[in-house]
Amino acid sequence: MQQLSPMDALMLYIESASAPNQLNPVIVYEPSSTESGIVRFKEILDNIASRLHLAPSFRRKLVFPPLNLDDPYWVDDENFDLEFHVRHIALPKPGDWRQFCILISRLIAQRVDLSRPPWEIIVIEGLDNIEGLPAGSFAVLYKIHHACMDGISGAELMSVLQDLGPETSNLIAAPEWQPKSAPGQYQLLYRAGKKLLSRPSHTLGVARKIFPVLRAGKTVEKKRAAGLRVPHTRFNNAPSPQRAFDACFFALSDIKKIRNLAEGATVNDVALAIVAGGLRRYLLAKDELPDGSLVAGVPVSTRSAGSAGGNEISAQTSKLYTDIEDPQQRLIAICEAMQENKAYLNAVGAKELAGLSTIMPGQILAYMAKTALSLSARMGRDLLCNTIVTNVPGAQVPLYFTGAKAVKMFGGGPILLNISLTHVISSYCGEMAVNITACRKLMPDPAFYRECIQASFDELLAASAAL
Missing domain, CATH: 3.30.559.10 (Chloramphenicol acetyltransferase-like domain)
Incomplete structure (x- = not known):
């Protein structure tokens, strides 16, 4: 047990x-x-x-x-x-x-x-x-x-x-x-009672570990928060039970060419830039593009060697710079923002922040999250982000199942609360997939959004060829 x-x-x-x-x-x-x-x-x-x-x-x-x-x-x-x-x-x-x-x-x-x-x-x-x-x-x-x-x-x-x-x-x-x-x-009742009695001492122990880490990151956090506003989009409404699903596939060799558009850019930065360009095109076509930049939630693994499974994740938020028209300048801005986020996580300590979740039961954490998002929606603001973009690296050697060879690997993620669009970035054998999972009511045309993602990739690749 x-x-x-x-x-x-x-x-x-x-x-x-x-x-x-x-x-x-x-x-x-x-x-x-x-x-x-x-x-x-x-x-x-x-x-x-x-x-x-x-x-x-x-x-x-x-x-x-x-x-x-x-x-x-x-x-x-x-x-x-x-x-x-x-x-x-x-x-x-x-x-x-x-x-x-x-x-x-x-x-x-x-x-x-x-x-x-x-x-x-x-x-x-x-x-x-x-x-x-x-x-x-x-x-x-x-x-x-x-x-x-x-x-x-x-x-x-x-x-x-x-x-x-x-x-x-x-x-x-x-x-x-x-x-x-x-x-x-x-x-089970005995275990629950025993745990409730021990929770104050556990909370004190976590606080002792986390307080110096929070102090170290306080300055960085103020700097980040000052420039991060999350506009409201169609994807920040409560989802319906219906889903929209689609995927685009790109050669990793082309992704590496696009990296040359921005010094120090990573494959993850390029993936964010592709998503940003796709969102910009889609919302422009709907005449719904906000003046300010959309914001992505980017899960970060805090997993270490010897972990026993389960969820070991923290999260960061990053601007997608959908307010920038030029694809290269958009990628450069995303790259700089992600480097700042990395500095923030190093200062604050992603693993220590994830440890805060052990102070209270998951029920209370979930209730707090749902309440905060509900109140923010009524106030016309979203506290977290417009969309989730998560990167799950895959194998770069061929895999087989019951003797059959895997030729494509991709997949979808959940949409939660009032974040009704998720992008899962995965890779397998020299190919990167950008997978789309959305509420069908809020995205009734996933094939068109796939075209927007493809067009975003094409313009970045064309810009890299022009170097």
Whole structure:
């Protein structure tokens, strides 16, 4: 039995019925590397079953203390059923990209069952008419609750199911699994009471560690706050339950060329500049571009070696400089802002700031976040950001699943509260993906927004060629 950290619990409590807090990686495979040239669903089930013991979280569910007096615990699901979690579906013909994105939009809008281990794997066949994909390719969509993991630990968990060659190296008889008995309600109540009594001393200990760090970063924070205003956009309204999903793909070699437009620019800076240009084009077309710059929330991993999974993240905010028309000057401004943010995080200490979450239960953290955003919306201001842009680095060597070779790797992230547009930046084998997850009511035309992202990339690449 393992209790959720307050940060993991926050990921659980901050969601709503119309905004499930789930990670949705997507990997597309082509089966020609297998001996038979096809992959059957039964083979996929057998492959996953043989690896469940390598990641115990696959068979853990949540149990809640009486009256929700404390954050929940992970316990073994004594009724675990693999075929409930792994499902099979096919696109209707012709099986094109638009149909694929619409299907994923519908699937990710559905919440995972929190009475069971909170994950699903959906195998999607029929991808026969998508440019750049061999006929017979299939996709694997993961639906994983954010309480289980952040993007980095999610990639580590998914790696359990992947191989470095077409041979399924882990397809061996798995050891027999014996679920550990779950605690009773009285035991959970006792633990909650004991924790409540110890919380004052724990709070004092955290305060002693964090106070010098906060003092060191106070000057930097004042400097940042003075120039950071978050304008209201259509994406800062409460989301509906419907989702919009799409993705763009770019060669990492071209991304590296664009980096030359700004001294010290990183791949992440270029990704932010591409998103910024896309947002500028989209909102200009709607006659809704604010005079001030849009602001992105950028999650930062605080994970260290030997971490045991779960969420170890902090966050920073950065201007996207959507008020700058020239793409190169926009990238330069973003690069300088991100370098200032790095100085801020070094001064304040991202890991120490993340440690503040251990002072109070996740329920209270979530209530505070929801209340602050609700009040800010009524006042016509948004306290956090206009959109989320998160970077999840991927493997740069080919990966295989049940013998089939992965040819594309991308995926969506959650939209929460009144931040109804999320961009997930991922990379795999020399290709970078910019993935879009949005509320369909607020973005009814995701294909047009994808065109805006593509045009933003094209103008940056053209500017780099002109150097």
